[in-house]
Amino acid sequence: xxxxxxxxxxxxxxxxxxxxxxxxxEAFLTVASGECVGLTGQSGAGKSTLMRMVYGNYLSAGGSLxxxxxxxxxxxxxxxxxxxxxxxxxxxxxxxxxxxVSTLDVVAEPLLVLGAARDQAxxxxxxxxxxxxxxxxxxxxxxxxxxxxxxxxxNIARGFAHAYPALLLDEPTASLDAANREVVLTLIEEAxxxxxxxxxxxxxxxxxxxxxDRLVDVTGFxxxxxx
Numbered sequence: 467x468x469x470x471x472x473x474x475x476x477x478x479x480x481x482x483x484x485x486x487x488x489x490x491x492e493a494f495l496t497v498a499s500g501e502c503v504g505l506t507g508q509s510g511a512g513k514s515t516l517m518r519m520v521y522g523n524y525l526s527a528g529g530s531l532x533x534x535x536x537x538x539x540x541x542x543x544x545x546x547x548x549x550x551x552x553x554x555x556x557x558x559x560x561x562x563x564x565x566x567v568s569t570l571d572v573v574a575e576p577l578l579v580l581g582a583a584r585d586q587a588x589x590x591x592x593x594x595x596x597x598x599x600x601x602x603x604x605x606x607x608x609x610x611x612x613x614x615x616x617x618x619x620x621n622i623a624r625g626f627a628h629a630y631p632a633l634l635l636d637e638p639t640a641s642l643d644a645a646n647r648e649v650v651l652t653l654i655e656e657a658x659x660x661x662x663x664x665x666x667x668x669x670x671x672x673x674x675x676x677x678x679d680r681l682v683d684v685t686g687f688x689x690x691x692x693x
Contacts, residue, residue: 467632467663468497468520473529473539473687475512475519489515493529493687499631502654502664504678507685513667516684517634520665521556522546533632551579556634557625561609561617569595569612569620570605576628587627594623597649615641626653633657635666639673651676 473493479485490512497503505513518524519531522538531539536549550556555576563572571578573591578584595605598619604612609620622638635654639647647670654677657664668674674681 467499467534468495468665469530469532470495470516470520471530473516473519473531474527474689475515475524476527488689490519490684490687491689493684495682497632497663497665499661499663500658501679502658502666502677504666504668504674504681506681506683512684512687514636516687517556517636517665517667521554521634522549551576553630554632554634555625555628555630556636557622557638558636559618559640561621561624563609565610566608568606569600569609572609572620573623573627576624580628590627591623594626595620597653598623599646599649615643615646618642619646622650622653626657629657629660630662632663633665635664635668637667637669639668639670647673 470493473490474488475490476486476488479487493516495503505516507513515524519526520533520538522541526539529539530537533549534553536545536553538546538549541549570588570591573594574587577587577590592605596602600616600619600623604616609617612620618641625633638650638654642650651673654664658677666678668678
């Protein structure tokens with residue numbers, strides 16, 4: 467479902483005389499349907515960079531990066547938007563939403579943009595918010611007013627609202643209490659059971675051991691520096 471071949475990336479530092487910083491080279495990785503692959507490596511090794519490349523936020527310098535039938539490395543912006551709507555979900559560490567939109571509609575939005583009936587989308591959102599212990603009295607409010615932990619749970623609910631064939635998870639259990647951590651791990655297991663291909667960053671080692679089928683150390687993708 468996710469297939470990366472010979473992927474490379476560099477950053478151009480325009481405020482430092484156009485210096486080119488290579489950050490990734492010869493990256494190969496596959497994630498099959500129903501599989502969860504965890505990215506490991508020290509801070510700065512390129513885990514988040516790789517995730518952003520898969521999501522289309524960063525443009526690769528070379529190689530192939532396919533999610534389903536779409537080569538993210540060469541796809542048009544319109545194709546990337548369509549991919550994100552239908553195929554590729556992303557649960558980041560931070561909730562970014564339009565202010566004044568209710569929490570219920572924030573979670574229901576991925577279904578609404580796909581044409582789901584409003585009642586059906588809201589029912590799915592309500593189920594996820596209930597499972598993630600967001601009090602019903604908060605649902606009519608904007609999640610921008612919530613605590614960090616509540617925002618994270620809303621973000622998770624939104625990410626799991628649609629049955630995406632592929633999912634990117636960036637530390638989905640960070641800062642969660644034991645009860646909500648268990649809910650999130652169960653959601654991941656349910657997504658795997660229905661065939662979702664999951665690529666994630668899990669600094670929570672017990673969570674990683676529970677849901678990941680394989681670990682990939684991105685340090686191996688670091689460009690070699692000539693002596």
